[in-house]
Amino acid sequence: MTRTRTAALVGNPNAGKSALFNALTGARQKIANYPGVTVERKAGRISLPSGESIELLDLPGSYSFDATSPDEEVTRKVVMGDLDGQDQPDVLIIVLDAANIEQHLVFAQEVIELGIPTIAALNMVDLAERDGLTLDADALAGALGVPVIPTVAVRRKGLAQLTEAIADAEKQREEHPNPEPKPHLTLPERRLAAGNIAKAAILSETAERRFHHGLDGVLLHPWLGPPILFVLLFVIFQAVFAWATPFADGLEAGVSAISAWVSSTFPQNFFRDLITEGLLAGVGSVVVFLPQIIILFAFILVMEATGYMARAAFVMDRLMASVGLSGRSFIPLLSSFACAIPGIMATRSIADPKDRLTTILIAPLMTCSARLPVYLIIIAAVIPERQIAPLIGLQGLVMFLLYLAGIVGAVLVALVLRRTVTAGRASGFIMELPRYQLPRLSDLAIGLWQRAWVFLRRAGTIIFAATVVLWLLLTFPKADIGESQLDASYAGQISAVVQPVFDPIGFNQEMTLALVPAMAAREVAVSSLATTYAVDSDDESEAEEALKEQIAARWSLPTALAFLAWFVFAPQCISTIAVARRETNGWKWPMFMVGYLFALAYVFAGLTYWVAVWAGL
Ligand SMILES: Nc1nc2c(ncn2[C@@H]2O[C@H](COP(=O)(O)OP(=O)(O)OP(=O)(O)O)[C@@H](O)[C@H]2O)c(=O)[nH]1
Numbered sequence: 001m002t003r004t005r006t007a008a009l010v011g012n013p014n015a016g017k018s019a020l021f022n023a024l025t026g027a028r029q030k031i032a033n034y035p036g037v038t039v040e041r042k043a044g045r046i047s048l049p050s051g052e053s054i055e056l057l058d059l060p061g062s063y064s065f066d067a068t069s070p071d072e073e074v075t076r077k078v079v080m081g082d083l084d085g086q087d088q089p090d091v092l093i094i095v096l097d098a099a100n101i102e103q104h105l106v107f108a109q110e111v112i113e114l115g116i117p118t119i120a121a122l123n124m125v126d127l128a129e130r131d132g133l134t135l136d137a138d139a140l141a142g143a144l145g146v147p148v149i150p151t152v153a154v155r156r157k158g159l160a161q162l163t164e165a166i167a168d169a170e171k172q173r174e175e176h177p178n179p180e181p182k183p184h185l186t187l188p189e190r191r192l193a194a195g196n197i198a199k200a201a202i203l204s205e206t207a208e209r210r211f212h213h214g215l216d217g218v219l220l221h222p223w224l225g226p227p228i229l230f231v232l233l234f235v236i237f238q239a240v241f242a243w244a245t246p247f248a249d250g251l252e253a254g255v256s257a258i259s260a261w262v263s264s265t266f267p268q269n270f271f272r273d274l275i276t277e278g279l280l281a282g283v284g285s286v287v288v289f290l291p292q293i294i295i296l297f298a299f300i301l302v303m304e305a306t307g308y309m310a311r312a313a314f315v316m317d318r319l320m321a322s323v324g325l326s327g328r329s330f331i332p333l334l335s336s337f338a339c340a341i342p343g344i345m346a347t348r349s350i351a352d353p354k355d356r357l358t359t360i361l362i363a364p365l366m367t368c369s370a371r372l373p374v375y376l377i378i379i380a381a382v383i384p385e386r387q388i389a390p391l392i393g394l395q396g397l398v399m400f401l402l403y404l405a406g407i408v409g410a411v412l413v414a415l416v417l418r419r420t421v422t423a424g425r426a427s428g429f430i431m432e433l434p435r436y437q438l439p440r441l442s443d444l445a446i447g448l449w450q451r452a453w454v455f456l457r458r459a460g461t462i463i464f465a466a467t468v469v470l471w472l473l474l475t476f477p478k479a480d481i482g483e484s485q486l487d488a489s490y491a492g493q494i495s496a497v498v499q500p501v502f503d504p505i506g507f508n509q510e511m512t513l514a515l516v517p518a519m520a521a522r523e524v525a526v527s528s529l530a531t532t533y534a535v536d537s538d539d540e541s542e543a544e545e546a547l548k549e550q551i552a553a554r555w556s557l558p559t560a561l562a563f564l565a566w567f568v569f570a571p572q573c574i575s576t577i578a579v580a581r582r583e584t585n586g587w588k589w590p591m592f593m594v595g596y597l598f599a600l601a602y603v604f605a606g607l608t609y610w611v612a613v614w615a616g617l
């Protein structure tokens with residue numbers, strides 16, 4: 001009985017191996033446009049022109065035979081003939097993505113070195129041509145020493161030629177049953193050769209593609225890329241202050257005008273106070289930050305739409321690897337800058353359970369947009385509006401540093417976690433980069449509208465509810481003559497109990513009070529302070545002063561800085577804790593997360609306070 005002959009599809013992830021497998025065998029393997037779809041070997045049959053049939057294997061994508069991840073290990077074992085119950089393939093088909101030919105040629109050379117009869121399927125030639133790149137298959141074949149067949153797997157183009165080539169290679173294997181390995185190149189040598197082969201195989205390339213390639217050369221450069229990303233982020237925070245201020249001031253003036261009108265038009269009673277002190281002072285103090293939110297998201301959306309964001313992930317990949325995370329964590333962590341909830345949900349795309357858990361645990365350290373109002377109000381109140389260098393404002397700089405503190409905190413925490421509770425090896429990651437594009441204005445407008453709506457809806461629901469409850473607790477019971485309303489109220493009594501915990505780190509009573517309802521959402525810290533000061537003020541003119549002025553008058557600089565440091569770390573968000581519970585199937589990890597974040601918040605707020613006091617600020 002003759003042994004069944006086998007051919008195997010190998011190549012980098014996302015090259016279109018499974019798409020070719022399906023086209024050749026009529027199977028229905030899952031294919032999708034991201035790397036790492038196939039994680040096991042799958043077998044099917046194809047019939048050759050001679051009428052015989054041959055077994056075809058679809059294998060997980062891999063970058064090298066020095067495999068690190070379990071799926072790449074499968075590929076290596078099958079190709080080397082090391083897997084029990086699976087003979088070494090007689091023929092290998094290396095699938096190349098024509099649009100990313102240089103990158104794909106690195107592994108291709110390693111495959112060809114094995115000496116097993118190999119065919120290269122130059123797949124996705126349609127995409128390369130769309131991008132303005134035409135490749136010379138014959139030149140490639142000459143350089144690689146194997147037949148090269150252009151294919152478009154999803155349109156079933158080139159399949160007949162590919163099957164013929166498989167039949168020829170199979171015959172070749174029958175004639176020479178023992179593969180003769182070719183000289184082994186090192187990885188840098190293979191990379192260099194890949195670049196040269198790719199260059200020689202390019203028949204024509206449009207100016208646009210060359211420009212985009214050049215742009216990538218700069219933006220993805222190992223040394224230029226990170227500083228460019230850094231400068232870009234810096235500019236964004238400067239812009240949030242510089243551009244939003246006139247709009248924010250306008251909104252603030254509008255809210256005060258309405259408040260003054262309500263005060264002068266209606267007689268003083270429960271409802272008028274609820275509206276002026278709770279709704280207008282409280283919720284209004286958060287809503288005025290809409291311009292800053294919009295400007296921040298405008299930048300983020302433009303970076304996404306142009307294709308830069310994916311490149312930022314690429315640039316960050318090395319840094320992430322050095323702390324034991326993969327670039328796969330970048331998108332979840334990036335989403336966490338809007339809100340940790342979608343960020344934590346996005347970790348579902350991380351296959352390694354320990355990578356995923358680490359990412360979930362550090363996601364709340366990314367500065368979510370709910371922290372923006374807290375940072376903005378306190379910075380506006382206590383940090384002078386000063387240029388410390390041309391184009392560099394002090395307020396924007398402090399804001400940038402706060403975001404940076406969150407990131408640095410996350411990096412350090414990840415380092416510690418990866419060596420202790422989530423110890424394990426980092427998995428490799430290379431992502432396909434999208435095309436550069438000019439952002440479409442309509443997409444941008446829709447994206448901004450969605451962000452603005454999320455923000456306003458929070459203001460109208462959770463922030464409003466928390467503020468009203470706090471207002472009720474602040475308003476009752478009524479103080480006796482000469483007693484402060486704040487001290488007499490239920491809220492004051494509650495905060496007096498908690499206060500001793502926060503005294504050592506410099507928090508005053510209003511701050512402590514604000515922390516409790518701010519567990520519902522961080523912005524509530526702002527509305528709580530505003531409502532507290534509105535209730536607590538002795539006369540109307542004082543009550544109408546903007547929250548910024550109240551804070552400036554009442555807080556010392558060390559106290560204000562300590563509060564900022566607290567919010568960099570504190571897990572002040574019940575929804576995040578709930579999502580972490582759902583995604584980790586239990587209370588253990590969310591409790592761990594809450595515990596370590598509160599501990600960090602307390603220590604850093606305290607350190608900030610005492611260092612600032614010591615420095616005489
Ligand atoms: N336009 C075009 N798209 C293709 C072609 N071949 C595959 N694709 C698409 O490319 C994506 C990746 O294809 P897959 O077959 O899943 O890639 P794979 O090599 O099996 O990837 P892994 O299983 O992750 O290793 C899918 O979205 C396919 O529809 C092609 O020739 N042209």
Ligand SMILES: [Mg+2]
Pocket residue numbers: 017018019030031037038059060061
């Ligand atoms: Mg696949």
